[in-house]
Amino acid sequence: MKHIITINKANLKNTAAKGGCGKCQASCQSACKTSCTVANQKCEK
Amino acid sequence: MIHKYKLNGLNIVLDVHSGGVHLVDEITYDLLDNVEPPFEEECPKWVIEKMMRFHDERDVVTSYKEIVKLYKEGILFSEDDYEKFAAYSVASPIKAMCLLVEQDCNLRCEYCFAETGDYGLGKRMHMSFETGKKAMDFLLENSGNRENLELDFFGGEPLMNWDVVKQLVEYGRSREKEFGKRFRFTVTTNGMLLDREKMDFINREMSNVVLSVDGRKEVNDRVRKRVDGTGCYDRIMDKYKELVDLRKNENYYVRGTFTKYNLDFAEDVLHLYNEGFDQISAEPVVCEPTMSYALTEKELPAIFSEYERLANIILEHDKQGKHFNFFHFMLDLDQGPCAIKRLRGCGSGNEYVAITPEGDIYPCHQFVGIEKYKMGNLNDGTFNTDIKKEFAAAHIYSKEDCKKCWAKFYCSGGCNANNYVYTGNILTAHKLSCEMEKKRLECAIMIKAAKAAEELDAEV
Ligand code: SF4
Ligand code: SF4
Secondary structure, eight states, X not given: XXXXXXOSOOOHHHHHHHOOOOOSOOOOOXXXXXXXXXXXXXXXX | OEEEEEETTEEEEEETTXXXXXEEOHHHHHHTTTOOSSOOSSOOHHHHHHHHTTSOHHHHHHHHHHHHXXXXXXXSSOOOOOHHHHHTOXXXXXXXXXXXXXXXXSBOOTTOTTTTTTXXXXXXXXXXXXXXXXXXXXXXXXXXXXXXXXXXXXXXXXXXXXXXXXXXXXXXXXXXXXXXXXXXXXXXXXXXXXXXXXXXXXXXXXXXXXXXXXXXXXXXXXHSBBTTSOBSHXXXXXXXXXXXXXXXXXXXXXXXXXXXXXXXXXXXXXXXXXXTOOEEEEEEOOOOTTSTTOOOGGGHHHHHHHHHHHHHHHHXXXXXXXXXXXXXXXXXXXXXXXXXXXXXXXXXXXXXXXXXXXXXXXXXXXXXTOGGGOOEETTTTXXXXXXXXXXXXXXXXXXXXXXXXXXXXXXXXXXXXXXHHHHSOTTSOOHHHHHHHHHHHHHHHHHHHHHHHHHHHHHO
């Protein structure tokens, strides 16, 4: 490809089918607390 | 849906529904303004003609082919087929709890949402061991098949009720086996009462510790004040260093709040780094827009450029082998949480609850005191499952603004409490928070893209 470089796996859709086990950490999104954005968490499965 | 933007000399395209991140050249960047599915095999004539004003025809044609190829691979203009998963978004076991073990505080930070510890309730309460025990039992009994239970000691200042914290940790540990569960304790402290005994206990028992400090001494001391009005910086910094040192620099972070007073907050992040911390968070203040330190629309341009500056500082440091984590720019583009988790974010009121010293149950620490959302009480055994259901159904597809938003799988619909406080509805996004969140995400993705681009250069 000359014009476009894809820099990641773009696999979000696969995770929908397999996901939702709920083992991962809860994640307050807000300013006041653990301040994680969901996206910075790890899947713990 | 795609989101494209230019930052730091890079043309970045995010494909929202596949999570794909692409770096594109100028032609493709322009071409994406003119084409969308359904695609024809060849680039439409009118598009070529329009593009030819600025670009070479052959390049337009080949760029178009690449766009169509990625579309067919499902990583550009991919379809939004998540709504069906959102429909399964039902009540879940409770897996996390915030214990407001102490509603009093030994600091009087100007911006504290807990209103110097009493959450606006006008009372200063300590949680008793009995109530704490009931809370932990409640968590153990309502956590279904979840094995890891998170329990955060929060306040006010939790170290002011230290004996109860210790007893509760001991109690929790004594019951893990019979339930087949594991507690992950965390504590958020202002540092004032830290001593070696507490540090050792925290480092042994707590899987994470959050240390509040706003950055540079003058910035910190202007808002983080003791009862007598003097700042707390000098008292806490050495203790934080000692604690972090003792826990071998792992699983902690220093967190600060930035306000209108320090719109150059990148300096505060750097200050904390230079003081030896490498896990750093700085958060925009949440408060009434009328406060003198409030962040409003007017401050957005300054905040945006400061986030960009910080992103560049991080990249520069990285190049010199100096790494630190700024929490809001941390992003895993490949192994982040599953899409299901991203639909709902924090899980407040559903997977997560907060307990007050009186045993009242709220959807989270920020809802404490909002009568409408009081879910029940541990002492009289009440628990309103309708409120739980309402929160379970609060996901990005039930929030009108979020559904259409490019940031939805990273932001997960924002903060329900913020939404409620500012808009009166947990489902209505608070625009100012959205703007900042989107900027942070653009910066975070840019950092990843810049590193990827550098690696590619190195390979050539
Ligand atoms: S509602 Fe807001 S403050 Fe409460 S847990 Fe969720 S993100 Fe955090
Ligand atoms: S809260 Fe705002 S930024 Fe977040 S997904 Fe919703 S609309 Fe987007």
